[in-house]
Amino acid sequence: DAGVIQSPRHEVTEMGQEVTLRCKPISGHDYLFWYRQTMMRGLELLIYFNNNVPIDDSGMPEDRFSAKMPNASFSTLKIQPSEPRDSAVYFCASSLALGGIYNEQFFGPGTRLTVL
């Protein structure tokens, strides 16, 4: 199994540009999560999907951020326009609901975003 795949691994862009981060969850998983990691705020949940439907987007910072999941094997996180304070590592994670108390979330390697 290839695990969660994220692309690009690194992205450097200029303030005001549009940025799109991509995620391919583990095949068969029905939950997909986007997290952001910064030195100041640590790891924060941005949004998560169940069966391609957004369930909780309360962690999305502002309207400049949007996330979509057009099918079970692909999700995007878009920032438009980007700002320097968006610089962070963005992680995607996926899990399979087995009906248990906890369904393990498997994390991708992250995308390191730098906005100049």
Added chain:
Amino acid sequence: GQQLNQSPQSMFIQEGEDVSMNCTSSSIFNTWLWYKQEPGEGPVLLIALYKAGELTSNGRLTAQFGITRKDSFLNISASIPSDVGIYFCAGQRGGADGLTFGKGTHLIIQP
């Protein structure tokens, strides 16, 4: 959003020493988790705790779910060089919900 209070922020220890770190929250979680993150990678699950008072081991790692459901600790015995990394606690309310993370404990092992 809410975060967990994790301490210490960093630890400088000698190889072979035992390590202890903990996490507290102002609210209740139904599941407590401990992750490890290495440079350039995403967090990897070490231990999951499901019941208040539960004590669980995974090799040299031992973790406990506090009775109040508002805290957890992780112990690492006889540390080795490959234990270096950042350890995160995380809480979860429902089995499929997103995770709330602590800010991490950076473990450094001195030669």
